[in-house]
Structure formats: C-alpha cells, structure tokens
Amino acid sequence: MKKILSGTVAAIALIAVATPAAAQHTNQRHYAGTVLGIPYTATNPNGLETLGLEFGLGLGVGTRYRAQADAPNDSENATPTVNVVFSLSGTVNRDCSFYAGNDSSARNIDFGVIGVRTGNNENVNSAFEMVGQAEANIDTLTAGCNTNNVVEINKNDIVAPAVTNKGLVAGSYTGTTTLTLRAL
Numbered sequence: 001m002k003k004i005l006s007g008t009v010a011a012i013a014l015i016a017v018a019t020p021a022a023a024q025h026t027n028q029r030h031y032a033g034t035v036l037g038i039p040y041t042a043t044n045p046n047g048l049e050t051l052g053l054e055f056g057l058g059l060g061v062g063t064r065y066r067a068q069a070d071a072p073n074d075s076e077n078a079t080p081t082v083n084v085v086f087s088l089s090g091t092v093n094r095d096c097s098f099y100a101g102n103d104s105s106a107r108n109i110d111f112g113v114i115g116v117r118t119g120n121n122e123n124v125n126s127a128f129e130m131v132g133q134a135e136a137n138i139d140t141l142t143a144g145c146n147t148n149n150v151v152e153i154n155k156n157d158i159v160a161p162a163v164t165n166k167g168l169v170a171g172s173y174t175g176t177t178t179l180t181l182r183a184l
Contacts, residue, residue, distance in 0.1 A: 033062020
C-alpha cells in the first residue's frame with residue numbers, strides 16, 4: 001500500500017511542476033499517543049482510522065494537531081519580468097536671445113561731449129574738428145539663437161569717425177544702430 005501511495009505522490013508532484021502555480025492549501029491532521037504502552041502516530045488517516053483516533057481523544061488518550069489553510073489563486077498568470085517602453089516626445093521652440101540690460105536706459109548710449117579742437121592756437125584748417133573718433137563698445141554674455149539664424153546690423157548713421165578738414169557745428173547729434181537676430 002505504501003508503494004502505491006508513494007507512486008501516486010510522485011505523479012502528483014510531477015503534475016504540480018508541469019502546471020502553472022496554483023493556489024496552495026493545507027489540510028493536515030496528525031495524531032500521536034500511547035495505548036497499552038505502545039506509542040502510535042498517524043498523519044491524515046482515512047475515515048475509519050480517524051473515527052477510532054477521535055474516539056480515543058474523547059477518552060483522554062493521545063493528542064491531535066490540525067492545520068487548515070486556503071487562499072485564492074492569482075487573479076491572472078504571474079509575470080516575473082515586465083518590460084514597458086515609454087515613448088517620449090516634445091518640441092523646443094526656436095528662440096533668439098540677446099541680453100541688452102534690464103531696461104531701455106541700458107540701450108541709451110551717451111557719448112557726452114564730443115570733443116572738438118577749441119584751442120586759440122588751432123590752425124584755421126583744424127579748428128572745431130573732432131579731437132578723435134567716437135567709439136561705443138557693447139558686450140553681452142547672452143546672444144544667439146538655438147537654430148540656424150541670421151544676424152543683421154542696420155545703422156541709420158554709421159560709425160562716428162573723426163571728421164577732418166571740417167568743423168563740427170554745435171548742437172545735438174543722434175543716430176541708431178539696430179541689431180536683429182532672426183531664427184530661420
């Protein structure tokens with residue numbers, strides 16, 4: 001009888017290995033005791049044997065251990081590895097930047113007095129001529145575009161080179177220079 005049971009247990013073990021994991025459950029009964037000086041044990045006994053062992057327990061002979069547990073199976077087949085691919089996309093706007101100070105006062109370049117030759121000992125050919133060229137240098141750390149671009153500089157009154165052989169007339173002189181950065 002033991003050989004038939006062990007063969008059945010081996011077949012059940014093979015089936016359990018070949019099938020997906022299922023809910024586990026435990027239903028065990030263990031008995032132990034001594035009757036007339038002879039020790040006994042029984043694990044999951046059949047119906048008649050169980051009836052006799054339970055009767056003995058009622059008479060105060062032996063002990064019993066029971067374990068019962070059950071849980072539902074997974075809601076779906078378990079997935080030990082999951083690969084999820086996220087497709088990321090977005091756009092970057094074309095942009096041109098030029099830091100030209102915090103307000104318009106930074107863009108109002110004042111040469112102050114444009115020096116002319118005012119000495120009493122100046123020759124008539126050089127009197128009131130510019131002493132030197134008027135220059136303005138503008139530097140910024142932020143200038144450019146994040147794409148192909150065009151840089152244009154438009155002046156309505158170019159460089160102020162020193163005027164020679166002509167005297168400057170007193171008054172105010174103005175001009176503008178426009179810098180354009182344009183993304184293509």
